[in-house]
Amino acid sequence: MKAPTALRPAATIIAGALLLATLPLFLNDYWVHIATLAGTYWVLVSGLDLVVGYAGMLAVGYGGMLAVGAYTASVLAAKAGLDPLLALACCTVTGVIAGIIVGIPGLRLTSFYFAMATLGFAIIVTQVALAWGSLTGGGIGLAAPAYADPFASTGGFYCLVLIIDALATWLVWNIASGNPGRALIAVRDADVAAEAVGVPIARLKLSVFALSGALGSVAGGLFATAQSYITPDAFTLDLSVLFFIAVLIGGRGRIVGPMIGTGLLTLLPEIAAPLVAWSAFVYACLLLVVVLLAPGGIAELLERLRRAPPPIDRMAGPEPEAMSAALVSAPRAAGQLALAEVSRAFGGVRALDGISLTLAPGTVHGLIGPNGSGKTTALNILSGFYAVHSGRIRLGEADITRTSVQARAALGIARTFQTPRILGEASVIENVMLGAWRHAAASFGEVALGLPRFYRDERALRAQAMAALATVGLAAWANARADRLQHSEQRFLEIARALAMRPGFVLLDEPAAGLSAAEIENLGAIIAEMRRLGLGVLLVEHHADFVFRISDQVTVLATGRVLAAGTPAEIRAHREVVHAYLGA
Numbered sequence: 001m002k003a004p005t006a007l008r009p010a011a012t013i014i015a016g017a018l019l020l021a022t023l024p025l026f027l028n029d030y031w032v033h034i035a036t037l038a039g040t041y042w043v044l045v046s047g048l049d050l051v052v053g054y055a056g057m058l059a060v061g062y063g064g065m066l067a068v069g070a071y072t073a074s075v076l077a078a079k080a081g082l083d084p085l086l087a088l089a090c091c092t093v094t095g096v097i098a099g100i101i102v103g104i105p106g107l108r109l110t111s112f113y114f115a116m117a118t119l120g121f122a123i124i125v126t127q128v129a130l131a132w133g134s135l136t137g138g139g140i141g142l143a144a145p146a147y148a149d150p151f152a153s154t155g156g157f158y159c160l161v162l163i164i165d166a167l168a169t170w171l172v173w174n175i176a177s178g179n180p181g182r183a184l185i186a187v188r189d190a191d192v193a194a195e196a197v198g199v200p201i202a203r204l205k206l207s208v209f210a211l212s213g214a215l216g217s218v219a220g221g222l223f224a225t226a227q228s229y230i231t232p233d234a235f236t237l238d239l240s241v242l243f244f245i246a247v248l249i250g251g252r253g254r255i256v257g258p259m260i261g262t263g264l265l266t267l268l269p270e271i272a273a274p275l276v277a278w279s280a281f282v283y284a285c286l287l288l289v290v291v292l293l294a295p296g297g298i299a300e301l302l303e304r305l306r307r308a309p310p311p312i313d314r315m316a317g318p319e320p321e322a323m324s325a326a327l328v329s330a331p332r333a334a335g336q337l338a339l340a341e342v343s344r345a346f347g348g349v350r351a352l353d354g355i356s357l358t359l360a361p362g363t364v365h366g367l368i369g370p371n372g373s374g375k376t377t378a379l380n381i382l383s384g385f386y387a388v389h390s391g392r393i394r395l396g397e398a399d400i401t402r403t404s405v406q407a408r409a410a411l412g413i414a415r416t417f418q419t420p421r422i423l424g425e426a427s428v429i430e431n432v433m434l435g436a437w438r439h440a441a442a443s444f445g446e447v448a449l450g451l452p453r454f455y456r457d458e459r460a461l462r463a464q465a466m467a468a469l470a471t472v473g474l475a476a477w478a479n480a481r482a483d484r485l486q487h488s489e490q491r492f493l494e495i496a497r498a499l500a501m502r503p504g505f506v507l508l509d510e511p512a513a514g515l516s517a518a519e520i521e522n523l524g525a526i527i528a529e530m531r532r533l534g535l536g537v538l539l540v541e542h543h544a545d546f547v548f549r550i551s552d553q554v555t556v557l558a559t560g561r562v563l564a565a566g567t568p569a570e571i572r573a574h575r576e577v578v579h580a581y582l583g584a
């Protein structure tokens with residue numbers, strides 16, 4: 001059963017590679033040249049796919065990368081007399097630098113402004129090439145490097161491009177399928193979830209920009225040779241737009257789709273020769289059609305064909321006994337997590353006004369109060385999303401008042417969100433594996449190169465995520481797209497993701513909201529198991545009954561102050577609480 005499904009993609013890849021490698025045998029030189037161009041573009045688009053398709057950043061000016069590489073290779077070969085292959089290798093260096101230059105504004109700018117910044121980059125590169133005539137030949141141009149045998153002929157050069165295509169696809173595939181790929185999708189679709197599990201977003205983005213810059217620049221080196229002579233006008237805005245659209249019509253967050261998209265867009269003007277002058281127009285129309293009719297692009301159309309039906313029992317019962325496997329090892333007791341006299345205001349609203357509460361390992365602490373009383377704010381302060389205006393936060397002996405969200409995740413503080421933040425287009429298990437982000441050992445480079453540690457991580461994280469899914473009763477859904485889950489199931493998915501962090505503390509924001517009575521029972525069993533295994537649970541809830549039933553301690557908030565605190569029995573008997581909140 002297992003072997004054929006595992007073999008099918010491998011067989012497809014081998015068949016595809018054989019077909020591509022033998023193209024020169026049955027195509028004339030002109031079409032081999034077009035295929036070479038498509039292959040060259042794919043080297044760039046594969047990297048751009050990580051930036052646009054995975055991270056969701058609107059990098060429209062990647063024609064600039066192509067220019068950087070084309071000039072690097074040509075200048076080094078023509079002026080410094082470097083061997084063309086060596087000059088091509090040097091493109092990775094200029095590409096990494098250019099990628100980081102483009103990436104730095106991407107750390108702060110939002111979509112539209114970032115798109116403008118990348119276009120600016122593309123324009124600056126060609127303007128510099130035009131102005132720096134002594135090096136680049138200015139408007140007259142520069143001869144591109146010509147490779148020695150076996151890459152000298154049209155067919156030979158095509159094979160070189162194909163080899164680099166394979167290499168680029170391999171690097172990008174590894175990144176996309178591993179920890180960085182899941183984190184990039186999280187940055188795109190639910191950046192607060194990425195932060196909450198401890199993803200160092202800025203470093204990850206810069207690594208991806210460096211890789212995509214290197215690939216774009218190597219593509220440029222190949223592009224120069226494919227054109228045999230380069231001038232600044234070779235790097236038109238049309239070309240930048242083509243790369244960007246290839247990713248979008250291919251389907252974001254996928255690899256095969258953008259690969260097909262690149263091939264189609266390169267071929268299109270060739271097949272319909274009169275269209276050349278209209279290429280920008282045609283690309284724009286194609287983009288519109290895709291956005292309107294198939295927003296997921298080619299990849300989603302392919303995927304729809306082989307979508308599995310949903311599992312029959314929508315939600316099997318949870319298996320709390322699987323939780324210890326999800327946590328891998330018993331949570332280390334780091335001491336108590338405590339808020340001391342914490343205040344926080346938003347403009348004139350005092351969301352929290354000097355509250356104190358203590359969350360001990362192995363206990364459930366219920367936090368109740370009417371809407372707007374500051375429950376979510378307290379949770380955001382504990383997890384580091386909001387800074388405090390006064391007061392202290394402690395974890396054991398350590399003061400963590402100024403510690404970042406990511407660092408608190410590393411300290412074992414996990415959370416869920418009042419509105420679930422899931423990666424809808426990723427699979428259920430990938431959502432959970434994202435939670436285990438910090439427990440992967442392989443670096444970005446090791447993942448890209450597919451070194452053994454990467455595979456070991458993937459196996460371990462997958463097993464751990466399966467245990468977390470079994471714990472909450474979603475194991476049957478592991479490979480379904482997460483956006484096919486119902487709202488209540490998404491709440492359980494977030495709990496599984498929090499467990500995958502192997503936390504010491506779990507902060508749950510209204511986990512019972514929108515759940516059926518049976519699902520609330522299941523939730524209760526899961527929380528009880530968390531306590532048994534030594535986790536400290538903060539249960540923010542609206543349903544007082546549920547909280548009283550499973551909490552060891554309860555704190556009642558009203559307009560940002562602690563109205564009462566104590567055991568459930570004490571709270572139930574508390575006159576003010578009964579009057580003001582329980583309404584009895």
Ligand code: ADP
Nearest residue numbers: 346349351369370371372373374375376377378
């Ligand atoms: P609860 O979770 O108990 O319903 P919240 O903690 O979400 O309450 O909100 C407490 C108060 O703080 C509310 O008046 C809310 O409007 C305000 N508040 C919370 N977060 C923000 C924010 N990011 N910006 C402005 N006001 C906020």
Ligand code: MG
Nearest residue numbers: 375376377418
């Ligand atoms: Mg709230």
